[in-house]
Amino acid sequence: MKIVLATGNAGKARELGAMLGTQVTVEVVPAGFVVDETGETFFQNALLKARAARGITPDDVLVLADDSGLAVHSLGGRPGINSARYAGAEATDDDNCTRLLDELRGTADRRAAFVCVLVALAADDTMTVACGTCSGQITLARRGQGGFGYDPLFVPDGRTDAMAQMTAAQKNAISHRGRAARQLACALGVAA
């Protein structure tokens, strides 16, 4: 099976490629693939990206889109679907981390969860959906150099390391994206 990842995010593409790559050939949409993420939910935004990529992808290739983000308890679930744009439309991962640390300064409640929704569209009449979550706590400062996004600020429940301190394999074993990808691979019949 060939899969094209409908994402311009190098971090997501790297992780999904590694997780799905054993039985499938994974490519990424051409550079410059940008979709206006106007959906109200993770699912709707993933669907927007999947449909846009479906339109430019050969019929024998499955399209896979990811929408994911961080939901913080004391912020009522924000930044949620706006996680990648939390500090502004052009925000970097570092900008977003800085804003989150600033917003939570002095807040004892550090509960949060990562959420990932995957939508796969085949050229025929098939859509396959999967999702994964990872519950944890927001740190008081950045920790580690791995991963991307909010990984330096997130310690999964039951662990002491932030996600950015883990190896890719350690992170994928418990991450929202890893859980969603394994569920999707199982539904597609390509589980490793």
Place this chain on the structure above:
Amino acid sequence: MKIVLATGNAGKARELGAMLGTQVTVEVVPAGFVVDETGETFFQNALLKARAARGITPDDVLVLADDSGLAVHSLGGRPGINSARYAGAEATDDDNCTRLLDELRGTADRRAAFVCVLVALAADDTMTVACGTCSGQITLARRGQGGFGYDPLFVPDGRTDAMAQMTAAQKNAISHRGRAARQLACALGVAA
């Protein structure tokens, strides 16, 4: 472990109770529990319900909230978080099913997915999140008497029966809520 379900929806309470009931005692919030579901995502709405219930629940009882809905491909992911209110604020399941069938009349693309997000809040500093999806197709007419919500209109991928034609055990084995509940039970250490 004691769990209180933060839902006024009898169908959700019945299913979650049956799925979590082996190692835990499950109760439902008092009648009249209503929360304004103003969140933008399933997660945010589940969090609103969980926090409201947390405020009226003893410390030794875990609060569990569910937000879930149906995302239809040809409707761009709608009704999504508005699934229960699709045909209006006071809509019944039957009203919502009628509206969906009407909207999809003549539409060959029947792809859809159920999504369920569960948020559990303990009295201490812990939040546990889980989610599940179920991909399938929307029928051309109602089928079956079981389940609730859009179950008469949804045939899961790989099956020929609509969810409302299945026994509770058959539905729970593959449903979005069943998958989310098993993930949550595992995270909470109460998996059957």
